[in-house]
Structure formats: structure tokens, C-alpha cells
Amino acid sequence: MTATDQIAGPGASQAAATTAEPMIRLEELTKSYRGQKKPAVDRVTMDMPRGEIIVLVGPSGCGKTTTMELINRLIEPTSGRIHLDGEDVTTADPDTLRRRIGYVIQQIGLFPHFTVGENIATVPKLLGWDKARIGNRVDELLDLVGLDPAVFAKRYPKELSGGQRQRIGVARALAADPPVMLMDEPFGAIDPITRERLQNEFLRLQQQVKKTIVFVTHDIDEAIKLGDRIAILGEQSRIAQYDTPANILSNPASTYVEDFIGSGASLKRLNLSLVGDVALDTGAATARIDGTAAEARDTLESSGRSALLLLDGQGRPQRWVDARDLDRADGDLRRAGEPVSALVDTGATLSYALNEMLTSNAGVALVVDGSGAFQGLLDFETVMVTTRSIQRDSSDFYRAAKAVTD
Structure with a gap:
């Protein structure tokens, strides 16, 4: 069964189909548990392109976390194949495999008796890196996630806020510079304001590191904001639609996908563009x-x-x-x-900016860069024009793709 076969309905395109070798390829991946009539994961086939964020989203119990954990063989598949960077790793040594894949979970899982620096250094030490190289890498990663090495390297997890611990979790996953990262609802247990900031920081980091990231969430808005491609999963991890966020919003493949997206698709499109991507009023x-x-x-x-x-x-x-x-x-x-009021940085989504604008007496958002310096104004007209452009581009792409397949 191909990914196209799994997609429910004629409106779904197989967005993962590319001419280049995918970073991750799953072929008929299945997981069955003894005593259960149905598999937890049933013949999942999908290609995950290099350098993209692929989001697995679906209701609780659909098998999205199980599917992700099959990739690094925290859970062993019952059948099917797993390919990583062109190599069949279905039967490879699992410990060696996991050292090639970063892993971030909602509970973060920092070792409480290790300092921040020691937590980040965990995998490099296992790989036999020398002390100087490890020290340089720890400092580099703390800078990358916006934490001063001189301040944070010697602290313990209990001395950090939830947002800071989550950043350290990401830094630890990046420590050995793996080509692939798995992230299981990493921002799910954080308050909404911190979550928004961490999502923005995460997108900024991805622009620099360009990893292939498999990201699990139950939140469709988070999936739309973060994903280059989204796999909406149903029962047993069966793919209801695998496509870009814009195409899913414009052309849902089935009533199940429509129901999962929910109302307000036009507003959800505002999560597809960042403030820094639109033309600002600089006058x-x-x-x-x-x-x-x-x-x-x-x-x-x-x-x-x-x-x-x-x-x-x-x-x-x-x-x-x-x-x-x-x-x-x-x-x-x-x-x-x-x-x-209504200060937003260039990494914020238009959805977040619009919310700030609606609560501002000025009726515009003040856009600032990472240092807080003023970059320009964002007004309602620009938001409306961008939304219409996203919808038009998605519809054009869908019509062209359909013409090819027909």
C-alpha cells in the first residue's frame, strides 16, 4: 500500500513524493500487540523529505506517537521497513541507530543530577568525543537556544523554568548534530505564552540547522504553524491526508479531515505565514x-x-x-x-499578530527584531491580502496537481 492509497478521498495529494531520496522512508510499517485484534499501526507508508518538519497529528490513541517511536525503534515493528538516509535500518543495532537521531519529549527527561552542560553532553560522551570538543559544542548549543553558557551550563534542571528546560531538551537532542530529530509534543505542557515563544524559537532554529524533524502533536493549529508537511492520522495511524498545510486547509481530502481541521480554516491560514515574510509599512x-x-x-x-x-x-x-x-x-x-502595545517579533505568525492587533488601541502591530528594535508596522490590510494570496496559491497548486494526475 502506498501513501497515495492510504489517503482518503480524491482531494488529497501525495505531498511527500519527491525526486530526491527522502531522509526517512517508511514502507508498510506495522505494529501489532499480543491480545489486540487490530494493529496499533497498520501498514504506514510515507516519504519524509530532507530538511523538513513533518508533523503527525491526530486524535488521542490514533497511534501517532507509536509511529514516531518505530522510526528510532524504541518500539520494534512487527513488519515493514524503515529507511534512514537511504539505508535500511529495520534490523540495525538500535543503540547505534538512536545515536543518529535526536529525541525530545513533552516531559523533557533531563537527568536531574546532571548539570545543564552534562545533560547536553550525554550523547557526545557516548560517542567518545574529547573534552574540549564537548565543551565547545555545549557552549555553541546554549548560544543557539538563547541561553548564556556562562550562566546556564553549571545550573541544574531544578533551577530552570519550564521553558528553559525545554530549550535544554532541544539542545541535548542537537548535541551530536543528528540529521533527524523526533519530537513528541515537546511544547504540550507549557503555558500558552511560553509555548508561542518556543514555537517561534523552534522555527528560527530550524532555519539554521535544517534538520529532518518528525513532530507529534494533537493540536492542528500547532501542526499548521510548524509543519512543512502534515500527516493527518486516523485510527491505527492510517493516513487520512498527507500534504502541505496550505493544501490541507484549501482542499481537505475527506469529511474526517474537514472535521479534524474544524471551523475557521481562513483564520488558520494565518498560521502559514510569519510576520517577517510579509511587506511591512516602514514609513x-x-x-x-x-x-x-x-x-x-x-x-x-x-x-x-x-x-x-x-x-x-x-x-x-x-x-x-x-x-x-x-x-x-x-x-x-x-x-x-x-x-x-501589540509588539510582535518577525518570527511570530500572522495569527498571533492579528490577535495582538485586535487588542491594541493603535489597530496595528509594531514589528521588532530579536533585539527588540523597530522594523515596521503591520496593519489589517496586509493581513487580509496575505490570507487571500495563500488561499489563491493553494487552489492554483491543487488544480495543477489534479490536472497532472487526471
């Missing part, structure tokens, strides 16, 4: 908050805008002011106008 009137009211007034009048954005010395947004605010400023701009 906002700005002035230094430590400047004079007279200078600010001149800037505002010459700009033709109704409001002026005050920035600090590092270019970070501080306050909004208009002409009346400047008349009442009494020479001190630090208390003039209103503090800024």
Missing part, C-alpha cells in the same frame, strides 16, 4: 524619546502622519504620541502619549 514617523518635544513635533508635521512612534536609544518602541500629546509634553517625552 512610520519615529523620533527619539530622549529628544525634545519641538524636534518630535517637526518630525510629525513633516511626515503627514497622525501619530509619532517614540524609540529609545536602541531603536526599541516606547510610546505613541500625537500633536496634542506633544503640546502637553512639558519637555519630557517619557510620559507623553500612550505606551506601545
Whole structure:
């Protein structure tokens, strides 16, 4: 049975079909347990391209975690084949195989009696790396996940926040530079605000490391945001649709997929684009908050805008002011106008930005880079245009693919 055979309905395309050798290939992969009438995983066949995030999503009990754990043989398959980078690893030594694959779980699983540095160094030590190489790698990875090595390397897991522990879990999985990472609901036990930030950080990291990542979640919104391709699974891990997020939203393959996506597909498309990918309004009137009211007034009048954005010395947004605010400023701009709201970084999704805009008095989002420096404004018109463009592009792709298959 091919992945195309498993897809339910004519509207699903086999997005994993590529001319290049996939990083992971599963062939008729099956797992049966003694005493159970049906297999937990039934003849799953799919290709997972190199350097992409493939999300397995489905309801509880459908077998998505079991499918993922078959890849690194934490669970041994009953039948079928597993290929990793062109090599059949179905019967390879499982310990050797797992050292080639990073693994991150929801509970993180850091060793409590090891320091952060020792946790990250676990697999490199098993591989026989020398001390200097391990130390350099630990420092490199802590920098990569945004944690200062001088501050965090000697700490213990109990001294970290949940978000920090999750970052260390990702760093540990990356330690030996594996080509493949498996991630089982890694952000599931974290509060929504921290979860959003970690998702953004995760996407930023992937742009740098370009790993092949198999990511398990039950949250379709998370799948849409993170996945290059999504496999929506039904009972026994049978593939209901395997495609890009845009195509799944525009062309669900069956009523099961439609029901799983739920209502609000148009809004869900906003998870397909990042703020940094759209054209921003870079013509906002700005002035230094430590400047004079007279200078600010001149800037505002010459700009033709109704409001002026005050920035600090590092270019970070501080306050909004208009002409009346400047008349009442009494020479001190630090208390003039209103503090800024709806700050979003370039790695945030348009969905997150829209939510911030709806709660902002200004009606726009202030886009900042990783250091908090102002990059431009995002308005409702840009969000609407981007959403329509995503929908149009997905429909065009689907019609072209259908014409080829017909």
C-alpha cells in the first residue's frame, strides 16, 4: 500500500513524493500487540523529505506517537521497513541507530543530577568525543537556544523554568548534530505564552540547522504553524491526508479531515505565514524619546502622519504620541502619549499578530527584531491580502496537481 492509497478521498495529494531520496522512508510499517485484534499501526507508508518538519497529528490513541517511536525503534515493528538516509535500518543495532537521531519529549527527561552542560553532553560522551570538543559544542548549543553558557551550563534542571528546560531538551537532542530529530509534543505542557515563544524559537532554529524533524502533536493549529508537511492520522495511524498545510486547509481530502481541521480554516491560514515574510509599512514617523518635544513635533508635521512612534536609544518602541500629546509634553517625552502595545517579533505568525492587533488601541502591530528594535508596522490590510494570496496559491497548486494526475 502506498501513501497515495492510504489517503482518503480524491482531494488529497501525495505531498511527500519527491525526486530526491527522502531522509526517512517508511514502507508498510506495522505494529501489532499480543491480545489486540487490530494493529496499533497498520501498514504506514510515507516519504519524509530532507530538511523538513513533518508533523503527525491526530486524535488521542490514533497511534501517532507509536509511529514516531518505530522510526528510532524504541518500539520494534512487527513488519515493514524503515529507511534512514537511504539505508535500511529495520534490523540495525538500535543503540547505534538512536545515536543518529535526536529525541525530545513533552516531559523533557533531563537527568536531574546532571548539570545543564552534562545533560547536553550525554550523547557526545557516548560517542567518545574529547573534552574540549564537548565543551565547545555545549557552549555553541546554549548560544543557539538563547541561553548564556556562562550562566546556564553549571545550573541544574531544578533551577530552570519550564521553558528553559525545554530549550535544554532541544539542545541535548542537537548535541551530536543528528540529521533527524523526533519530537513528541515537546511544547504540550507549557503555558500558552511560553509555548508561542518556543514555537517561534523552534522555527528560527530550524532555519539554521535544517534538520529532518518528525513532530507529534494533537493540536492542528500547532501542526499548521510548524509543519512543512502534515500527516493527518486516523485510527491505527492510517493516513487520512498527507500534504502541505496550505493544501490541507484549501482542499481537505475527506469529511474526517474537514472535521479534524474544524471551523475557521481562513483564520488558520494565518498560521502559514510569519510576520517577517510579509511587506511591512516602514514609513512610520519615529523620533527619539530622549529628544525634545519641538524636534518630535517637526518630525510629525513633516511626515503627514497622525501619530509619532517614540524609540529609545536602541531603536526599541516606547510610546505613541500625537500633536496634542506633544503640546502637553512639558519637555519630557517619557510620559507623553500612550505606551506601545501589540509588539510582535518577525518570527511570530500572522495569527498571533492579528490577535495582538485586535487588542491594541493603535489597530496595528509594531514589528521588532530579536533585539527588540523597530522594523515596521503591520496593519489589517496586509493581513487580509496575505490570507487571500495563500488561499489563491493553494487552489492554483491543487488544480495543477489534479490536472497532472487526471
